[in-house]
Amino acid sequence: VDIPWPLSMRWPLGAWRVLFAPKVQAFDGSHYNDAIVARGAYLVQGLGHCGACHTPRARTMQELALTDLEGDDFLAGGGPIDGWVPSSLRGNPRTGLGNWSEDDIVQFLKSGRNLRTAAFGGMTDVVQHSMQHMNDADLLAIARYLKTLPSSDPKETAYAYDPAAAHKLQNGDASARGAAVYRDNCMACHRSDGRGYTRVFPALGGNPVVQGKDPTSLIHVLLAGSALEGTKSSPSSFTMPAFGWRLSDQEVADVSTFVRASWGNTGAPVSAEDVAKVRKTVTV
Structure with a gap:
């Protein structure tokens, strides 16, 4: 497809x-006290170019930070890409990697899945074509480096599991907004306790x-599904x-709201208008 003028001007x-x-220059890891962390920084900031998706951008499209030395915007979560929202890779306890161990990160990069989540959207390509082929030493280096990054939101509280929603579902109470939709469409795989398999x-x-400020990814996967290869x-x-x-x-909004407010999650409600906007951008 031809790019129209004036966008065609280079x-x-x-x-x-x-x-x-x-400016192009050699990587300097001298400010990292741990050689493994330095190796991880080299891989994340350079070859992995993780910030291209996971760092927010200015209106002029440049990444707000290219390394951890440039501030807390680095890897703090990017804007929508192809209908998916890359999450924070920093130590945010709810919306980032704060509750993940090094092994959680390694397992996710190697297999696209761990006990906390599974890859979706563009991240499935990253795992398929790149990360699963890396050796364990490099994956550990990446994980150890990411675990050095503090939370970008000091006000974000730690996650604690709350069994209240599970108890209601197990007792046949689906009166909460979206609970019946969840029971009928989601519970067989993700279970009444929200812990999945x-x-x-x-x-x-x-x-x-699920807990991110922007619910676009959750809405997208509900509308279009996802395959984990x-x-x-x-x-x-x-x-x-x-x-x-x-x-x-409305039903997608209701079930999104339910999972964002259950089992200790603290995501904001989702509206039918939010879903309609995402629906226009995905193939259902």
């Missing part, structure tokens, strides 16, 4: 590069994606079916 990129692109169907309680270390493939063809915008 010379503005030269000006943008002068303003925002860093480890490395098969991801937990929803405490899941950073097998990897070398976890060869089984699992698929979440699409529900957009049979659930209305």
Whole structure:
């Protein structure tokens, strides 16, 4: 497809590069006291270019930080990409990696799944074509480096599991907003306790994606589904079916609100208007 004028002009990129692109220079890991952490920083900031998705951008499209030395914006969560919202890779206790161990991170990068969540959207390509082929030493280095990054939101409280929603569902009480939709469409895989099945169907309680400020990713996966392909270390493939063809915008909003407010989650309610906006951008 031809790019229309004036977007087809290339010379503005030269000006943008002068303003925002860093000078090419060798990686300097001297400010990291641990050689493994330094190796992780090199992989994350360079070859992995994790910030391209997971760091927020200015209106002029440059990343707000290119390394952890440039502030807490680095890897603090990016804006929507192809209908998915990359989450924070910092130590945020609810919406980032604050409650993850180094092994949680390694397992996720190697297999696309761990006891807390599963890959979706663009991250499935990252795991399939890149991360699963890395050796354990490099994956550990990445994990150890990410665990050095403090939370970007000091006001964010730690996650604590709350069994109240599970008890109600187990006792046949589906009176909460979205609970009946959850019972009829989601509970067989994600269970009444929201804990799913480890490395098969991801937990929803405490899941950073579920609790994020922007519910776009949650809405997207409900509408269009997602496929978790097998990897070398976890060869089984699992698929979440699409529900957009049979659930209305209001029903998707209701079940999204339910999972964002259950099992100790603290996500804000979702409206039918929020769902309608995402529906326009995805294939259902």
